[in-house]
Structures are given as structure tokens and as C-alpha cells.
Amino acid sequence: MAYVVNTSNSKCARLKPVPLESVKLTDNFWAKKIEIMEKVTLPTQYEILEETHRIDNFRRASGKISGEFVGFFFNDSDVYKWIEAVSYLLAYKNNEALDKLLDSVIEEIKLAQDEDGYLNTYFTFERKQDRWTNLKDMHELYCAGHLIQSAIAHHRATGKTNLLNIAIKFADYIGRIFGPDKKEGTPGHPEIEMALVELYRETNDKKYLDLAEFFIDERGKGIIGGSFYHIDHKPFRELDEVVGHAVRSLYLNSGATDLYMETGDKALLDTLERLWDNLVTKKMYVTGGAGARKEGEAFGENYELPNESAYAETCASIANFMWNYRMLLVSGESRFADIMELCLYNGILSGISIDGKEYFYVNPLADRGSHRRQRWFACACCPPNIARTITSIPGYMYSVSSEGIWVHLYASNVSEFSINGSKIVIEERTDYPWNGLVEFKISGNARFKLFLRKPGWNKEFSLSINGEKPQMTLERGYIVIDREWKDGDIVRLEFHMKPEFLESHPKIKDNVGRLAIRRGPIIYCVEGADNPWGDVWDLEIPEDTELKEEYRDILGGVVVVKGKGYLNDPKDWKKLYLTLEEANSLRKEAEFVAIPYYAWANRMPGPMEVWIKRI
Numbered sequence: 001m002a003y004v005v006n007t008s009n010s011k012c013a014r015l016k017p018v019p020l021e022s023v024k025l026t027d028n029f030w031a032k033k034i035e036i037m038e039k040v041t042l043p044t045q046y047e048i049l050e051e052t053h054r055i056d057n058f059r060r061a062s063g064k065i066s067g068e069f070v071g072f073f074f075n076d077s078d079v080y081k082w083i084e085a086v087s088y089l090l091a092y093k094n095n096e097a098l099d100k101l102l103d104s105v106i107e108e109i110k111l112a113q114d115e116d117g118y119l120n121t122y123f124t125f126e127r128k129q130d131r132w133t134n135l136k137d138m139h140e141l142y143c144a145g146h147l148i149q150s151a152i153a154h155h156r157a158t159g160k161t162n163l164l165n166i167a168i169k170f171a172d173y174i175g176r177i178f179g180p181d182k183k184e185g186t187p188g189h190p191e192i193e194m195a196l197v198e199l200y201r202e203t204n205d206k207k208y209l210d211l212a213e214f215f216i217d218e219r220g221k222g223i224i225g226g227s228f229y230h231i232d233h234k235p236f237r238e239l240d241e242v243v244g245h246a247v248r249s250l251y252l253n254s255g256a257t258d259l260y261m262e263t264g265d266k267a268l269l270d271t272l273e274r275l276w277d278n279l280v281t282k283k284m285y286v287t288g289g290a291g292a293r294k295e296g297e298a299f300g301e302n303y304e305l306p307n308e309s310a311y312a313e314t315c316a317s318i319a320n321f322m323w324n325y326r327m328l329l330v331s332g333e334s335r336f337a338d339i340m341e342l343c344l345y346n347g348i349l350s351g352i353s354i355d356g357k358e359y360f361y362v363n364p365l366a367d368r369g370s371h372r373r374q375r376w377f378a379c380a381c382c383p384p385n386i387a388r389t390i391t392s393i394p395g396y397m398y399s400v401s402s403e404g405i406w407v408h409l410y411a412s413n414v415s416e417f418s419i420n421g422s423k424i425v426i427e428e429r430t431d432y433p434w435n436g437l438v439e440f441k442i443s444g445n446a447r448f449k450l451f452l453r454k455p456g457w458n459k460e461f462s463l464s465i466n467g468e469k470p471q472m473t474l475e476r477g478y479i480v481i482d483r484e485w486k487d488g489d490i491v492r493l494e495f496h497m498k499p500e501f502l503e504s505h506p507k508i509k510d511n512v513g514r515l516a517i518r519r520g521p522i523i524y525c526v527e528g529a530d531n532p533w534g535d536v537w538d539l540e541i542p543e544d545t546e547l548k549e550e551y552r553d554i555l556g557g558v559v560v561v562k563g564k565g566y567l568n569d570p571k572d573w574k575k576l577y578l579t580l581e582e583a584n585s586l587r588k589e590a591e592f593v594a595i596p597y598y599a600w601a602n603r604m605p606g607p608m609e610v611w612i613k614r615i
Helices: 030-051 054-062 076-092 096-112 125-130 140-158 162-177 192-203 206-217 246-263 266-283 314-331 334-351 382-391 580-586
Strands: 023-025 398-400 404-407 413-419 422-430 437-443 446-453 461-465 473-475 478-485 490-495 499-502 514-519 522-527 539-541 548-552 558-567 588-596 612-614
Touching: 023 030, 030 054, 030 076, 030 096, 030 382, 054 076, 054 096, 076 096, 076 140, 076 382, 096 140, 096 162, 140 162, 140 192, 162 192, 162 206, 192 206, 192 246, 206 246, 246 266, 246 314, 266 314, 314 334, 314 382, 334 382, 334 446, 334 522, 398 413, 404 413, 404 422, 422 446, 446 490, 461 478, 514 558, 539 588
Parallel strands: 404 446, 539 612
Antiparallel strands: 023 413, 398 404, 413 422, 422 437, 437 490, 446 478, 461 490, 473 478, 499 514, 514 522, 514 612, 522 588, 539 558, 548 558, 558 588
């Protein structure tokens, strides 16, 4: 069974996963994006992996070709993430061509592995003597982590062990090098921690869990320099603020959450709660993005969330999504699924073009029109990371527990579950995220609780079963229906969805006197392509403006938000200072159109802004 994170036997996880292959999407949003992955993104990413010699690096390491290593020292990881993305797709649907291609790439990896199990194409031949000499900077353990994750995904999706055997051989080698009474060390770029815990779940061999705990416990000893950037300034269990490189920080938190689910170490959970609170109340963008600073791709100070210079790396939004999914598995609390949804529809999706061919590495919340998606990057961590996230989406929709079935994310699908030995099929119909109406048809007979997430953005909802108002409770942000379900039962749930203004914390300096627009889970922006009357940076909107919505067949099909504001054009100012009366006389009415933030920069270049001036 193809699980993304398998907590089926995790003693401190409230929720258990549902296999990808049990969820078949039938919607016009995510199903379409997975189809683009299959037909466009994954094939073109493979072509680029070949074009940029990332796979040739494995052929060089095996001796099949000669020449120099090409690219960054962590380029192996891009190949592994692509493998993971393809594996999730194969779990979801059959594709013989991609399956065959995957096996050919895995064979190149196998041939590149040393007899002792070591595998990193940068540290071969002339660099062999440099292995494990610079854990702070050189990403050996990071690459190993991505190898392990891809191998587990491939094994779960296909049942094959060709890549899993390679990963186990390397993990065993690492275990012979590092650990108590062995070599000290911890990765400068966390990633291997969650991979090792998942390998423990896959093999039931506790040595991998112990090694993951070792790497987490080694932090804060100064072994890799003791810097905030590397989250090495204090032991993990003493952390109270997300600091340093945003992706590294959030990957580390993901690994620590995995470790908690297996060990029950309450000090870990207490730390994770502190870090989560700091992130979501002081350091997270309205899009779910993380990491304010270009310098170090890092978190800034509390409330340091600039817009035009925002870094908000795509991988950081993905890492935020991954961490919150793990916290959801621990707790069954909707606040974590809310952040997952926020990241997914905003900070993650903005990282890939509508056609699936180009990518953002950095995701600013304001731009003059120069920031455009690229076909690839020299440091290409984001493109295959987006791919593995989108192809694994079916695995995040639902969970199960001893109590029943949990619905976290809404999309039309047909899914199968086993509840107390009974087969239950749920057919979900919805036009989410554009419409808040969701219907579920239950096939099968069994007693269980159905947990339906009430999104944090929602203020009002209606619920009926077979046309009648049912008994329900609201627990941890989930609407809970406990009943004896009968074949053919229809659940009708409607979240009232309308556009609204958001105001940010007064300490976020860039947003003082500004408003953002949200409708359902979608954050909106104004872009020049829809607003030809002037520069959207000069738009001002009254807080009592009526916001209207309209579906348009643009950008893959979206609901736009329209309203009336004013254009305060600097070209009309002939003086540096005017009286309020004079300034007001220069303002001209302007009807604006806002589009989903994730869809910006897919048309002609032009200015864009999320936080709009308020008048």
C-alpha cells in the first residue's frame, strides 16, 4: 500500500493514513493537475535531468562515462525527488512507460553504489577521501535522506525492491559510521531524520529509528558550528523559535514529529508546539510561505514579513505542509489541516505554472513584473519537490482512526475504506475550492464516526443527511457525525464561502494600512493583466467596498473577485505634499479584478500585489 507517511503502527499517532490507490480523484482541480504531472511535468523533468547531466553523474560514478561531475554537490537529490514523484503517480494509476523509465534510472543508481553501500556521486574518485568531513555544508546526509524516501515510495507503489535494497544498504553503511560511541555528527541540512523514521516503519528495524534520534540529539552541541542558520545553537528540545534556513528548520521539525509518533517523547511534542505557535503567529506569510530573507533563505525576526523582497521559497511552503501533516496525524486537530490547505492552494501552487512547465523558486507577494517562472534552476530543489507533492495529494485527503473516517481536504473523488471489517465507499462531489458545497454518498453499512474538517476560514455552514438535520458535534475543528450508516446515505455539507478582507498584525510593517483578499482557502492578488486602467500598486480600496465573485474561464478556470477602488496615480501629483482635500480630488474610481495568488505571472508581465493600500 502506497502511504506517504505510514503511521499505521505508530503508538503516538491518533490518525492512520489511507493509501493513495484507495482515492480516485474526479474533480476539475487536483485530478487535472495530476494529469499534467503525468503528461507534461514528469516527462519534461526527466529530460532536464538528462540535459543537465544529473543522471550522467551516476553513470560517471559507475565508470560508464568519463568526465567531470556536473552541477551542485547535492544534485543527486533532484533525481531522487523525481523518482518519488513518479512513484506516487504509479501508485495512483498505471503508466508502463514511466514505470520502465524509472527502472532504467534505478539501474544507473545501483551501478553507482560502492560495495560498502556508500552512494553520492559527488564524493567519488578524487573526492572519495572527503566523505563525511563536512556535514555542515556538503549535504551527504540530505541526499541520503531523499534516496531513502524515494526508495520507500517506490517500494510501496510498485512492490519492487530494486531501489529499496540500495537505500537499505546505504542506510546500514551510515549506521556503521554514525551513532553513540561512533562518529559524532548531524546534518547541516536536515532531511534524513524523517527518512530514517519512515525506513523504520517500512522495515520494522529499530536501528533506523535510533539513528534518526541520534541525529536530532546531536544538534546544539556545536558539532556543525553552533549557528542559528543550521539550527545548531541549542539542543532541539530547548528550541522556542523557528530560526535559520527555513526549509532546513521545517524539515527538522517534520523529522522530530515523526520521531515523537514512534517514541512518545513528550519533550519533543512540547518543543514542536512552541515552534508551531511561533511560526503561525509571528513568521508565516498569509500564503503559508515561510522564510522572509533572501540572505540564507532564512526566517527573519518576529513579524519580519516583507512583500516585494519576500523569499518564501517554494520548498519552504512544501516543508510547512509536510510538518503540519505530521502534526495532524499526531493530534487530529484541524488547525494543522488548515495550514496544509493554506500552503497547498497558495504558497505551493504558486511555485508551478498552469501548464506544468515552469517554476518559481522564490514567491514574492508584490512584484513590478520582472519576476517570472523558469524552466529550471542550477539549484533545482523546488521543481521535483512540487512534483512529488502534487502526485501524492490523494494520500493526504483522508485519514482513518479507531473511531472512523476523517476528511481533511475537499475534492471530488471516489474512495474505499475498511471499517471494522466492512467495506465502505465514499463518493464525494464538490467544486471546491470555488464552491463550498460538498456532498458525500456512502456505500456500505457500518457504524462509525465521520469527521469533516470545518475550515478555519469558514464562519457558517449547513449540514444535512438524507435531507434532514442530523445530530453532530464539533470536536477539535471537525464536524463529527456518529451513526449507523446505511447504504445510499447522502451527506450534504455547505460551507458559506464569500470574499473578505484580511488585515495583518500591526507589527508587520509592510502591511500597515493595507488589506488582502481571501475567498475560501484562496488568497488573491491584483495583477496588471486584469486591470488595464493603471498600475495596481497605485490602487486604494475602501474597507466597505462590496466584493463580488465571478467564475472566468481563464488561468485554467478560476473564480475572480471584483470590487471598486480608487487609482491614486503619482503622475497626477505635481507637488510633493498636498492637502487631504487636494489629494482626494486626484483619486479616480477604478474597478479592480483580483485573481488567485497561485495563478499570477502566467500571462504577460506586469505589476502584482497581494496587500493592497487601504483608504
